[in-house]
Amino acid sequence: MTRLDGWLQQATRRLSKDSATQVRAEIQEHYESARQTAMSGGATADEADRDAVATLGDARTANCQYRSVLLTAAEARVLREGNWEVRAVCSRTWVKWVLLAIPLAALFTAVGLFSTGSLAVARVLVVMGGGMAFLFGTPFLPVYTPSRARVFRVVKWVVVVAMVLLAFGHDALKYSWLLVSCLWPMFWVEWTRASIRRKLRVTEWPKQLYL
């Protein structure tokens, strides 16, 4: 393994495949130029190689900076696999209508139960219907500008908090350990999407980044 290979291995740690390829190409290009300049100044091949790698600096620092501007492997996975709900909903026309009809039916039933006084069951149905409507209905919403996306995300979190409060009521704090362990994948995906939004230009955003 050459000095440059060692440097690149460290600098591309945890980056996505495409980002790592990009980093390798640009650093290789830079290294060749630095090496050529050093050799034309009278340095031996080994000295030129050592100097060219030394001028790149600490690979770990570079890796840290690269990870803040280029997609990491985890973010690339979220981009690849994060739109499963869109794919699931849109895979078949009948699936789409069934998935939209179930939450609507749950919400209508809940209204009926509220009027008859069965509050506990109605509350569960509202939470279930609201959650499903949000999960399966979002791909059909006209959210395709950054400002609409911001509004949508605020509404989304308000709905999530409202659902939790509706489902658990005064016990929400008591069951916070359960909520955190159930909702952490959602928090993690949200955090990762926020990071991806900073790294990609708006024109490159897939639909899921708006949601």
Add this chain to the structure above:
Amino acid sequence: MNFKGTLPTLILEALRHEPSHGYRIAQQIKERSRGVLDFKEGTLYPALHKLENEGMVKSYASVEEGRPRRYYRITESGRRVLSKDRAQWREMSQAVTVILGEA
């Protein structure tokens, strides 16, 4: 010399007159500062990517002396940010000079 935070401005300044590639930008900054701003060149590219993500520079592939190169050119938004940064820097350096001159 530690010039953390000013690298993006220096990159934009290096690209003000003509598009350039990473290695030339690094050399230009070092030469124009007479070697005072001797930074680690591995940190240049993350800064260039950040500027590109923010729409201040655009990159394109080109060939120089038979070697493929990625060139960067400043955008209109980059020029606006550069002139703002320049004004802020002038103001700040004048203020520091006044303080240090009085000390």
